Amino acid sequence: MSGRTTKVTTLREAVATHVHDGMVVALEGFGHLIPFAAAHEIIRQERRDLTLCRMTPDILCDQMLAAGCVTRLVASFFASGSAGSLYEIRRRIEQHDPAPLEVEEYSHYGMYCRYQAGASRLPFFPLRSYVGSDLPQVNERIRTVPSPYGDGDVYVVPALNPDVTIIHAQRADEFGNAQIWGITGAQQEAAYAAGRVIVTVEEIVSSEVVRSDPNRTLVPAHAVDAVVQVPHGAHPSYAQGYYDRDSAFYREWTPISRDREAIRAWVQDRIIATDGHGAYLDGVGRERLARLDVAPRPSEPVDYGRRGT
Known part of the structure; x- marks a missing residue:
């Protein structure tokens, strides 16, 4: 697909086109920019028998397991942020309830090295x-x-070469040049290692905006197959410069996850029964989301210089 061809699509269409049963799917975002909206759409479309690859398989993984999407997990550091255990993962591993979960565990750096090898086409x-x-x-x-x-x-x-990698970024242009600032994890390596790449973003901006600060382009257009504008697409994690982490949500997750039936009811009511990410956000509550807004804190501008005329 040409780097100058618009790749803007809907989240529903991006998942329907690029994510299929039995695939190896990487959902990356480290600390912030976790692609929750994309994971929720995978749940809505009832994908099955997925191998999920993720550094820190947090709440996102708990939800996908409860929805029956994942049968194998390739991951590092199992934790719900700093808020407690992931009880759906624990039930699958410790009790094989409702079925065993195949787990391939690495350190964070081990996962990063696997993506790096995959991106470099090394064995x-x-x-x-x-x-x-x-x-x-x-x-x-x-x-x-x-x-x-x-x-x-x-x-x-x-090497780790996912069939599809999905990341969330702050912004991209219509061609898929995706820009990230703040904490970066393995998004770039996971994208280059994959067969297909979906990028969800807080906003789609003009190419002029992207070109004005090119060093922030972590994943360029030639590596991207689909770009989707999904405001608050990382909730309950955060997007640097757009909104804060919903720490209360992480604390609330522990009793939900601990109860086998409660987590399934939550996934059914708050994800599967909703008509897309906007409806999910309505369930979270717009006033609650507004409390996560952050005040501006621009970095100092960089002068890239221009050849004299």
């Missing part, structure tokens, strides 16, 4: 950080190879 990626860790004992895909430079063995992790 594996070497790293030192598993020395002294128990993870190689529970994950047979973490292996050692002798260094070709004669300095002992090094751990390696295999």
Whole structure:
């Protein structure tokens, strides 16, 4: 698809076109810009037998598991932000309720290295950080190879090439040049490693805006298949410069997740039965969302310079 072809579409159409049963799907966003709206649309469209790849499989993963979308999890650091356990994940792993969950666990850096290898089209990626860790004992895909430079063995992790990667960004132009600021995780590597890429954004802006600050373009148009404007598309996580984290939501999730029937009822009522992300936000409450608004704090402008005439 040409980098100068508009890639703007709806969230419903993007998921229908690019996410299918049985796929390996990466949903990346580290701390903020977590693509909740896209995950909810996957739930609405009742995708099944997915392998979910994610650094920190948080509430998003709990919801997709309760909806029956995921049968295999490739992930690192299982936690609901700082708010407690993920009880749907725990039920699947500890009790096999309602079915066992296949888990492939890495460190954050191990996941990042897998994406890096996938993006570089390398078979594996070497790293030192598993020395002294128990993870190689529970994950047979973490292996050692002798260094070709004669300095002992090094751990390696295999390349990760998702069928589709979905990220959320602050803004993009209609061609898919996606810009991110604040915390960045593995979004760029996960995008380049994937066969297809969907980018949801807080707003679609003109190409002139993107070109005015090109260093913020983490995922350029040639790597993107679809771009979707989804305001508050990262709720309950946050989007730097747009809205704050809904920390109360994370605290409220613990009793919901702890109750097997409550989490299924929540997913049914608040996601599946809603007609898209706007209806989900109505359920959250517009006044509540307004309280998450942030005041402006612009960075200092950068002068890129222009050749003299």
